[in-house]
Amino acid sequence: MDRRRIKPVEALSLHVPEPLVRPGDKPDFSHVDIPEPGKARRPPENCTAMDIRDLARGVVRVLDGNRAVGEWAQDTDLDTCVKGLRAMIKVRAYDERMLLAQRQGKTSFYMQCKGEEAIAVGQRLALQPGDMCFPTYRQQGLLIAQDYPLLEMICQIFSNSHDTLRGRQLPVLYSSKEYGFFSLSGNLGTQFVQAVGWAMASAIEGNDRIASGWIGEGSTAESDFHSALVFASVYKPPVILNVVNNQWAISSFQGVSGGESITFAERAHGYGIPSLRVDGNDFLAVYAVSRWAEQRARANLGPTLIEWLTYRVGPHSTSDDPSQYRPKEESEAWPLGHPIERLKNYLIAQGRWSEEQHEQTVAELQQEVLDATRKAETYGTLDDGPMPSATDMFEGVYKEMPDHLKRQRQKLGV
Amino acid sequence: MARMNMIEAIRDAMDTAMGVDKRVVVFGEDVGYYGGVFRCTQGLQKKYGKSRVFDTPINESGIIGVAIGMAAYGLRPVAEIQFADYVYPGYDQIVSEAARLRHRSAGDFSAPLVVRMPCGGGIHGGQTHSQSPEALFTHVAGLKTVIPSNPSDAKGMLIAAIEDDDPVIYFEPKRLYNGPFDGHHDQPLTSWRNHPLGEVPDGHHRVALGEAALRSEGDDITLLVYGTLVHVALAAVRELGIAADVLDLRSLIPLDLEAIVRSVKKTGRCVIAHEATLTSGFGAELSALVQEHCFWHLEAPIERVTGWDTPYPHAQEWYYFPGPERLKKAIRHVLDATPAKQS
Numbered sequence: 001m002d003r004r005r006i007k008p009v010e011a012l013s014l015h016v017p018e019p020l021v022r023p024g025d026k027p028d029f030s031h032v033d034i035p036e037p038g039k040a041r042r043p044p045e046n047c048t049a050m051d052i053r054d055l056a057r058g059v060v061r062v063l064d065g066n067r068a069v070g071e072w073a074q075d076t077d078l079d080t081c082v083k084g085l086r087a088m089i090k091v092r093a094y095d096e097r098m099l100l101a102q103r104q105g106k107t108s109f110y111m112q113c114k115g116e117e118a119i120a121v122g123q124r125l126a127l128q129p130g131d132m133c134f135p136t137y138r139q140q141g142l143l144i145a146q147d148y149p150l151l152e153m154i155c156q157i158f159s160n161s162h163d164t165l166r167g168r169q170l171p172v173l174y175s176s177k178e179y180g181f182f183s184l185s186g187n188l189g190t191q192f193v194q195a196v197g198w199a200m201a202s203a204i205e206g207n208d209r210i211a212s213g214w215i216g217e218g219s220t221a222e223s224d225f226h227s228a229l230v231f232a233s234v235y236k237p238p239v240i241l242n243v244v245n246n247q248w249a250i251s252s253f254q255g256v257s258g259g260e261s262i263t264f265a266e267r268a269h270g271y272g273i274p275s276l277r278v279d280g281n282d283f284l285a286v287y288a289v290s291r292w293a294e295q296r297a298r299a300n301l302g303p304t305l306i307e308w309l310t311y312r313v314g315p316h317s318t319s320d321d322p323s324q325y326r327p328k329e330e331s332e333a334w335p336l337g338h339p340i341e342r343l344k345n346y347l348i349a350q351g352r353w354s355e356e357q358h359e360q361t362v363a364e365l366q367q368e369v370l371d372a373t374r375k376a377e378t379y380g381t382l383d384d385g386p387m388p389s390a391t392d393m394f395e396g397v398y399k400e401m402p403d404h405l406k407r408q409r410q411k412l413g414v
Numbered sequence: 415m416a417r418m419n420m421i422e423a424i425r426d427a428m429d430t431a432m433g434v435d436k437r438v439v440v441f442g443e444d445v446g447y448y449g450g451v452f453r454c455t456q457g458l459q460k461k462y463g464k465s466r467v468f469d470t471p472i473n474e475s476g477i478i479g480v481a482i483g484m485a486a487y488g489l490r491p492v493a494e495i496q497f498a499d500y501v502y503p504g505y506d507q508i509v510s511e512a513a514r515l516r517h518r519s520a521g522d523f524s525a526p527l528v529v530r531m532p533c534g535g536g537i538h539g540g541q542t543h544s545q546s547p548e549a550l551f552t553h554v555a556g557l558k559t560v561i562p563s564n565p566s567d568a569k570g571m572l573i574a575a576i577e578d579d580d581p582v583i584y585f586e587p588k589r590l591y592n593g594p595f596d597g598h599h600d601q602p603l604t605s606w607r608n609h610p611l612g613e614v615p616d617g618h619h620r621v622a623l624g625e626a627a628l629r630s631e632g633d634d635i636t637l638l639v640y641g642t643l644v645h646v647a648l649a650a651v652r653e654l655g656i657a658a659d660v661l662d663l664r665s666l667i668p669l670d671l672e673a674i675v676r677s678v679k680k681t682g683r684c685v686i687a688h689e690a691t692l693t694s695g696f697g698a699e700l701s702a703l704v705q706e707h708c709f710w711h712l713e714a715p716i717e718r719v720t721g722w723d724t725p726y727p728h729a730q731e732w733y734y735f736p737g738p739e740r741l742k743k744a745i746r747h748v749l750d751a752t753p754a755k756q757s
């Protein structure tokens with residue numbers, strides 16, 4: 001037999017992924033293959049990973065201009081859309097106000113989710129009370145979609161005397177068991193696998209609650225992502241594994257985390273976990289696919305991995321300047337548009353919304369955020385106080401404070 | 415000589431090492447095109463190319479793991495962990511692999527790598543951008559652990575670390591990046607521009623690992639410090655108007671025990687300070703060593719001033735940070751202590 005061989009090269013060289021464009025270049029998303037809306041089929045919930053292999057490479061899209069099209073279009077009623085739109089507008093208003101507060105020195109740090117509002121909001125609306133999300137720092141929408149009190153969120157941002165986390169955590173690292181929002185860690189990836197454990201517990205107990213894990217595409221590189229997938233594939237617990245692919249991880253484009261050769265949804269195939277890639281800026285697609293995965297989970301059909309295709313419009317956080325590593329105009333060139341605009345236009349076309357109503361809602365929600373901010377300020381800001389007491393730092397390290405901590409607290413004289 | 419801040423000095427060290435030794439490669443999260451979130455590697459990719467300076471996936475275990483593979487091959491990898499608080503996924507690779515490779519293979523293989531990581535608080539970074547985990551590394555046989563306190567040492571020690579044949583954990587006290595922060599957070603930061611140690615020798619400047627430096631001299635008391643606490647100690651001494659030996663340890667392993675013993679035997683009094691938590695911190699090791707080697711010379715019990723045994727808080731960080739006031743109190747206490755007073 002003719003065993004052909006590839007000729008070795010003279011010298012090996014390392015492949016280092018590099019985005020197509022950098023600052024000064026013209027934005028270019030020609031490599032992102034965006035199929036037409038409505039083309040992706042809606043498989044039965046009891047499908048296997050292999051049955052829907054194609055959906056991990058395609059993109060589930062519902063919104064086609066002003067229409068909802070395809071097999072996924074029926075899942076989202078107009079009331080849900082209106083609810084989603086309001087929540088997304090509120091998220092935007094909240095982010096804008098908190099960014100301003102950070103610039104004014106009222107807090108140390110902030111992270112917005114501009115352009116990604118549909119994903120957390122859409123999914124939360126598809127979940128039930130009692131379900132637990134294990135979010136990253138960009139899922140404030142999970143709280144706001146449930147009308148979590150803005151005042152409490154802002155007090156956390158200001159680390160003030162009313163901060164329920166008592167000034168211990170960096171701004172945006174919220175926690176609320178009551179609202180199904182697991183305490184946020186600053187360490188990437190660690191919580192993705194914890195979501196799997198929570199879901200396993202629900203199955204062990206014979207409960208009907210499900211978990212939803214969240215991770216950025218950059219953080220899928222962490223070993224904990226792979227741990228999550230292997231446990232999810234072995235025990236098939238009721239968990240939705242969300243990968244938010246917003247193209248950038250601080251200054252690193254998605255190719256640095258392996259996105260050059262394979263989609264993030266396709267990673268699930270190695271573990272036999274059904275997975276789909278979805279237009280994350282399309283509220284109807286987000287809600288429909290979240291619902292599908294939620295029903296699979298609750299029917300004991302196991303985990304689903306969803307890659308949400310989106311774009312991080314703002315800087316990574318208040319600590320970086322994206323014009324140093326990507327073209328300034330890149331977000332405008334993103335082919336999937338802006339989620340709030342798209343949902344608004346759809347609802348207007350359906351006769352359920354109007355420009356005036358939109359403007360009025362924006363103004364009303366901005367006012368609500370402003371009022372909550374003013375109120376929070378009366379409880380203190382990071383620069384001006386009052387802040388949680390120094391004693392508090394010794395509390396809660398253990399359930400009962402051990403003697404050595406009591407001695408240290410005494411030494412501090414608080 | 416050039417005037418530099420600590421970021422520039424660290425960059426200059428890598429630049430110098432890469433210029434003379436093709437085996438030196440630099441990588442980590444965001445270190446390539448962007449030049450690192452603290453900009454320590456800015457410009458290096460442009461100068462040395464993408465296969466010597468590159469971004470890595472966000473996987474600290476992978477970063478250390480590939481560094482070990484490269485080092486075993488014969489390269490000199492300098493891996494950046496974005497914050498010391500994020501090294502834990504790579505801890506197994508450091509402890510079980512890098513630290514022991516030489517010993518377990520009887521010298522057949524070794525892992526001459528450097529892990530650079532910013533440490534310490536004072537930037538309102540909360541519990542995940544403020545930690546000082548040096549004791550987790552000094553406790554491990556086979557690792558060297560060093561912490562510079564100024565630009566000149568930062569360069570010299572990083573070059574020495576890169577040239578070292580053993581794995582070196584290189585901590586960068588991030589509160590010192592832009593100036594010699596003395597713990598007075600309510601006062602404006604002075605810059606390295608006017609500080610003698612902001613003068614950094616050009617070219618191949620090497621500070622041997624394992625040599626402490628005396629930052630001030632005096633007979634009253636010995637202060638054993640490193641990193642940010644060097645500047646806090648100097649401020650405390652100045653404000654108390656005492657004459658103290660402020661010994662900047664620079665390198666924790668290997669440790670300049672001789673310098674410590676010499677000083678404590680002279681002063682008879684010792685205060686140890688670090689930003690890391692108290693229990694099982696490196697101060698415990700120092701205290702034990704001073705006791706072992708200087709017991710009959712001590713006039714007073716040794717005291718430690720450290721971070722508390724709690725996570726680093728966001729809002730209350732200045733209650734956590736062992737600043738000049740706490741240090742002064744401990745110094746006064748040790749200076750006042752006499753055997754007569756105790757009885």
Ligand SMILES: Cc1ncc(C[n+]2csc(CCOP(=O)(O)OP(=O)(O)O)c2C)c(N)n1
Nearest residue numbers: 138186187188216217218219248249250500
């Ligand atoms: C274990 C760990 N390593 C590094 C970091 C520093 N860091 C914070 S966010 C971030 C980028 C994450 O990108 P991605 O997962 O894509 O999420 P995105 O910020 O885009 O939403 C990095 C490297 C961290 N927080 N934790």
